[in-house]
Amino acid sequence: MTSEVDRPEILTDRQQFEGVFKVVRDELVANGRVQGLPNDAIEWFSNNLDYNVPGGKLNRGLAVVETIRILKGCELTSDKYFQAAVLGWCVELLQAVFLVSDDLMDSSITRRGRPCWYRNAEVGLIAVNDACMLEGAIYWLLKKHFRTEPFYVDLLELFQETMMQTELGQLLDLITAAADKVDLCKFSLERHRLIVLYKTAYYSFYLPVALAMHLCGITHQPSQQDPYGVAASILLPLGVYFQVQDDYLDFAGTPEQIGKVGTDIVDNKCSWCINTALAVASPEQRTVLEAHYGRKDAESERKVKAVFEEVGIREKYAAYEEAAYERIITLIEVIPEGGPGEDGDIKLQRAVFKSFLDKIHRRQK
Template sequence: MSSKVDAKTQRRQKFEDVFPVLRDELLAYLTKENMPQDAVEWYKRNLDYNVPGGKLNRGMSVVDSVAILKGGSLTDDEYFRAALLGWCVELLQAFFLVSDDMMDQSVTRRGQPCWFRIEHVNYIAINDSFMLEGAIYHLLKSHFRSEPYYVDLLELFHETTFQTELGQLIDLITAPEDHVDLSKFSLKKHSLIVIYKTAYYSFYLPVALAMHMCGIPHSTTNDPYVLAQSILVPLGEYFQVQDDFLDFAGTPEQIGKIGTDIIDNKCSWCINTALALATPAQRAVLDENYGRKDAACEARIKTLYEELRIRERYAEYEEKAYTRIIGLIQTIPETPIAPAGQAVLRREVFKAFLDKIYKRQK
């Protein structure tokens, strides 16, 4: 067990070691453009505070996927380029989180105050979020401008960003924290929010980046990118449903936080499943208590979730989702035949994602 932990720690450390190189490259660009020193120092603090502190799963998934697609270990140059693309995904994540925290007026993020709550930052965080996004395109141009897939990378980041923003819009107008209207909720609406807000950038983006870097071409018949998306979007939806369930059923020790979806009026899988099952009397309890900043109201919702057997229904959902995704993965040839020197889509890429998620407790 300890060797597994050590390998995971080393893998993360190797990925983290690339970040200062990229950060310094971005700061050197500001210096070259004759930005004043206080602006350079502000950007450094923005990058250091908001980009490297999370789980880094999205970024490291790019590296892992490249290694699987290339069928083995990577050269130093291949590793650096894969990690650079991974850090671009983490920059995108940071851009989303800094702006999302302002929209939600959140207090903490990753165990520290949200960036906009830091002294002297406030609404400057809006521009700071734009600068996190801008860094993606500067790095892509610096390192991939001469590659035949450069435009593919640009289009992928732009399209995924817009998809995520569409998901955020639906979420914000469906479930504002200060106005509860459960008539706007449904399992269909939840699915739409989850696919657009989470699945595309968290699951499809890292793999599609790896595929482009490995030279996997688009095709007019059986396009591997369409196939990858058809597996990774349901996988991302399953992941978010699992996250929603753990917010209700997981302990703070398990998930590293206290679940707040009920009091925050989140359009989560649990409330939407409850709405689909509730009797008129139970619906009244949901309407009266959901989204209230009140511990007793939250307790009533949790009691109703138990009455509606949300735990058992989640277990049923998980098994169906797992079986469906395994079936989709099996549509990829087990031993794909590749033209000389060309990478092809491999089942292992998707199995690696599924293995990390299935039955997770945190």
């Protein structure tokens, strides 16, 4: 009989996923040695990877693995799990590229409870190059692990397209809500939708699922029923819904509830709340918003929040959430029930999208 001490440890999904990071990190660092880099450069790159890639919630990377499990309808073999996790870590590397760059552009102070990477001693503007190295690591890993797969080019194009889409979203955000200049005339609900669609929805929602679909052998179809088009038609609105939730919780959530102090108002963010308020504000209320939004003092923030309450942001959000949920459910129900088709091919399944929706519907943090 096996005693308690002799039993092998049962790893959580996160622990198993994190174990693959150690492998890909070591592969990337070893490649630096093969290239003949001196020890100080190798150490810098290794620190860049360790500091910026793991440590977050890992939702995007884990979503790749979970989606593949749902599509296949079974637990993955060790080889298939490793491939899925490598793709998941490529998504987390992409996230790291954006965070390192965004923190520098926004002059942010902390990230995940630590100083932003660029604020560490000797880093500074070298962070620009470090972000480029993190992006390069994605394509190196794709080549190493998927070069012989029939969907290799699809993976490359998907990451390249997603990078461009997210950078377009960042551009829209930067020129709409500059940190040093408040101009609410640039704000609108349509502008907000475009920023969220390009800056968040593509890489946070569509990318993980599309990667899983490629790994499962789902191919593009030249018709309105293209599974990738169907997936995008659900996941992109889901991503917008998710960000609207974030914007609302930044205003309405308590620090104990959401784990941080909301700063969208003082940071001049082009959030759903300010855009919804602007759309219905009276001339007097708009004057208050223009005078106090984006100002770095508690009294201005209080006055903006008072206008939000006056125009009924809480009630408008409740109505938005209900409508968004119903719309997404309707889109999901278009997908036929079931798993692999009669020919053994893996098909899209409602469970993939329900999994995402169930995690965020009426979330409180």
